[in-house]
Amino acid sequence: DFVMTQTPLSLSVTPGQPASISCKSSQSLRHNDGKTYLYWYLQKPGQSPQLLIYEISSRFSGVPERFSGSGSGTDFTLKISRVEAEDVGIYYCMQAIDVPYTFGQGTKLEIK
């Protein structure tokens, strides 16, 4: 199985400041079809996870522009340009190149 490793596991950020989360995969997530199957999800307190970013850098419908994704191969990053109070929760990366899909351990974002 693909192993996904996130860092840091927790983050405390002042509103208006940027935040960055790293996700590394044990194998390349680039498929023969040219796509890279790396996704980011946010689980807000008491809620189900919600899709933020698909295929490295495409924002899902309704996701604010302050969220951006980058990376290639095995190394990926989620960035929040200016953190807002509503961004608190746990962020997960996930690989979907092969079943079983696997998730990172999660990064908990708190507001200072």
Next chain:
Amino acid sequence: EVQLVESGGGLVRPGGSLRLSCEASGFTFSSYAMYWVRQAPVKGLEFVATISSNGISTYYANSVKGRFTISRDNSKNTLYLQMGSLRPEDMAVYYCVRGNAAAEFDYWGQGAQVTVSS
């Protein structure tokens, strides 16, 4: 509006069985692969099982293979997870999730709590 509503969760003794259901609405259910993903208490997310849009192909996590069965009834827009030989480590919130080749896991249900305890 896409909606996924799970039901059937509850308390079951070790070794017991339970069937979860997920009723889908707001999209053409028969066109999408579907998944079950679980989250144990204060833990991360774990893939459990998936089924193709036509119900022919399935895949299971090693941790549930041989004990759980995923199925679907496209005429009823409903996904199922039959869970047997339940263990304490199966205790989790089980989410029904839509697969989407363009944007995987784009919609999640609210989750069904499964508690395994004597």
